[in-house]
Amino acid sequence: MRRFLLLLSALATLGLVIAACGRAPAARDANSCADVSECEAEPGELAACVDGDCEIVECLTSGDCPVGSFCDSEDSYECLEGCNNDGDCLAGEQCNDNSCQERGCQSTELDCKHGEFCNSDTGVCDPWPGNFCTPCNSVDTGEYVWDDQNTISNCDDEYLGHATCGGEAVCLNSETGPGDCYPPCGDGDACPYGFFCGDITINQDPSCAGGPTRVIARTCFPMLGCDEFNAL
Amino acid sequence: MRAFPTVLLLALLGSACGQDVVVLRPSQTEVRFQNPPTKVDILLVVDDSCSMQEEQEAVGEGFDAFVEFFELADVDYHIAVTTTDMREPGVDVPQDPDDPGGEQGRLVGSPPYITPDTPNASESFRDAVEVGAWQYAGVERGLDAALAALGGPLVDSVNAGFLRDDALLSILFVSDEEDASGQPVTHYVNRIRELKGQRERDAVNAGALVGYNVETGEAEDCNGGLVGGGAIGGDRYVRFVELMGGEVASICDDDFTEIIARMGLLSSRLQEEFELSRRPKPDTIQIQLSLDDDDTTGEDIPMEGLDDGFYAWEYVADEEAETWVVRFTDLARLPPIGSRLNFTYELF
Numbered sequence: 001m002r003r004f005l006l007l008l009s010a011l012a013t014l015g016l017v018i019a020a021c022g023r024a025p026a027a028r029d030a031n032s033c034a035d036v037s038e039c040e041a042e043p044g045e046l047a048a049c050v051d052g053d054c055e056i057v058e059c060l061t062s063g064d065c066p067v068g069s070f071c072d073s074e075d076s077y078e079c080l081e082g083c084n085n086d087g088d089c090l091a092g093e094q095c096n097d098n099s100c101q102e103r104g105c106q107s108t109e110l111d112c113k114h115g116e117f118c119n120s121d122t123g124v125c126d127p128w129p130g131n132f133c134t135p136c137n138s139v140d141t142g143e144y145v146w147d148d149q150n151t152i153s154n155c156d157d158e159y160l161g162h163a164t165c166g167g168e169a170v171c172l173n174s175e176t177g178p179g180d181c182y183p184p185c186g187d188g189d190a191c192p193y194g195f196f197c198g199d200i201t202i203n204q205d206p207s208c209a210g211g212p213t214r215v216i217a218r219t220c221f222p223m224l225g226c227d228e229f230n231a232l
Numbered sequence: 233m234r235a236f237p238t239v240l241l242l243a244l245l246g247s248a249c250g251q252d253v254v255v256l257r258p259s260q261t262e263v264r265f266q267n268p269p270t271k272v273d274i275l276l277v278v279d280d281s282c283s284m285q286e287e288q289e290a291v292g293e294g295f296d297a298f299v300e301f302f303e304l305a306d307v308d309y310h311i312a313v314t315t316t317d318m319r320e321p322g323v324d325v326p327q328d329p330d331d332p333g334g335e336q337g338r339l340v341g342s343p344p345y346i347t348p349d350t351p352n353a354s355e356s357f358r359d360a361v362e363v364g365a366w367q368y369a370g371v372e373r374g375l376d377a378a379l380a381a382l383g384g385p386l387v388d389s390v391n392a393g394f395l396r397d398d399a400l401l402s403i404l405f406v407s408d409e410e411d412a413s414g415q416p417v418t419h420y421v422n423r424i425r426e427l428k429g430q431r432e433r434d435a436v437n438a439g440a441l442v443g444y445n446v447e448t449g450e451a452e453d454c455n456g457g458l459v460g461g462g463a464i465g466g467d468r469y470v471r472f473v474e475l476m477g478g479e480v481a482s483i484c485d486d487d488f489t490e491i492i493a494r495m496g497l498l499s500s501r502l503q504e505e506f507e508l509s510r511r512p513k514p515d516t517i518q519i520q521l522s523l524d525d526d527d528t529t530g531e532d533i534p535m536e537g538l539d540d541g542f543y544a545w546e547y548v549a550d551e552e553a554e555t556w557v558v559r560f561t562d563l564a565r566l567p568p569i570g571s572r573l574n575f576t577y578e579l580f
Contacts, residue, residue: 036509040263063433067425091475092418110471114414194414223412224371231320232414
């Protein structure tokens with residue numbers, strides 16, 4: 001009887017051990033995982049550790065998803081509409097509350113079109129006020145009159161005139177015909193994108209034989225030239 | 233003696249099941265592959281204004297360095313060149329009715345793009361990159377030119393065949409002046425990404441060799457700006473590369489050899505860095521490199537590399553960004569194509 005009890009005890013113990021450990025091999029089979037790094041996929045596929053098993057999934061990171069969506073890499077490994085960060089949105093947008101929204105401008109040169117400036121108060125690229133690179137209707141004859149200080153004196157409505165261009169914009173015409181309206185700029189004043197602030201100079205000598213020059217105005221010159229700018 | 237079955241049971245359970253009951257993860261193994269793409273299209277947009285002659289020559293001499301990684305990776309490449317000049321003939325230079333205008337996105341050189349099968353490819357590359365220097369080309373519109381070359385009607389006419397639907401795309405700008413294209417930088421990023429579809433966000437990358445301060449990482453005039461024979465800061469090109477992903481270098485650098493090699497590496501997508509998913513204890517990182525599928529264990533790669541110097545690596549941690557990276561230090565001796573890398577390490 002004692003031998004029988006010992007045998008029974010041994011068998012019961014063995015059974016318990018097998019029962020207790022029986023699940024372990026199943027949990028550690030070839031497909032099981034504890035982390036995504038343990039899962040391999042064929043080229044062109046993505047594998048992730050989902051509920052302890054390696055599975056082929058739609059995405060591992062948001063870089064696997066179309067713009068305007070992000071990867072649910074904590075749970076389903078599916079691309080979900082919306083965003084997790086700015087990188088999930090189009091360039092120029094930012095992610096707010098899982099939604100891509102226009103960021104607004106921060107820089108005239110980087111964020112605006114030719115002829116616009118970035119309004120830092122509103123974050124909107126506004127058209128530069130007034131006319132510029134639009135032809136001014138010059139009635140200039142090409143004959144400038146000089147005063148005692150060697151400054152052009154009859155150009156109020158023509159060369160450097162404001163009447164046609166409006167505001168502080170000036171008309172830069174030439175001896176060969178009508179000119180274009182240019183916005184003014186002072187020291188430190190920004191120009192709209194596509195323009196740079198430069199000096200208008202005249203020769204001190206009215207005969208145009210050369211010699212020293214003098215700055216008579218500063219305006220925003222178009223980088224492309226007005227013809228090319230207007231052709232955009 | 234009566235307690236024997238209980239003691240035996242606990243001992244057996246403890247010893248037989250200990251590994252499953254106590255979950256310890258002292259170390260981790262990650263598998264990575266060196267798998268670059270099979271096809272890459274590369275567009276160089278080269279400034280052809282008067283100040284660019286020397287830089288064009290320096291870039292033009294770098295073909296071997298540029299394609300080194302494509303050949304290493306056995307990548308099927310298309311390399312093409314256009315200029316930053318978007319002048320319209322007869323419009324922008326009214327004083328010269330004979331001005332033929334700029335390229336406006338047309339590919340230059342003959343053949344219009346270089347492939348691995350192009351005879352005398354190095355010569356063709358040099359001829360294409362040395363686009364010349366033209367006094368009327370002083371308004372550089374590199375972003376407009378790239379978009380015109382890749383996304384406009386030229387794609388179905390003179391530029392046909394260069395851009396492939398199933399290839400990745402790299403755009404490299406070479407200019408000593410700022411971009412003067414008419415739209416916000418983001419416009420070009422989004423339009424060019426659309427060309428490749430928005431699914432694969434990394435299908436397009438970019439590089440720029442422009443006025444840039446490598447130390448600050450910002451666009452900046454260098455070598456006295458244009459007046460001093462140097463360059464104007466290329467803010468818009470730098471911004472484009474930031475948004476698109478890529479690399480910027482200074483056009484004022486004395487030696488372009490390494491820069492061109494890095495641009496080639498960038499375009500090839502051959503990996504020099506492998507990011508680990510968890511933070512390792514640095515001194516426990518071990519790497520095994522397998523060159524083919526039959527080699528399941530791989531060869532141990534010490535940090536200083538093999539005896540011949542191949543595969544030397546370093547560990548680079550960025551705690552703020554929480555990135556843990558193994559970087560192979562010699563670009564000419566990276567893990568080869570198709571190789572499998574096992575990274576084993578103890579967790580920090």
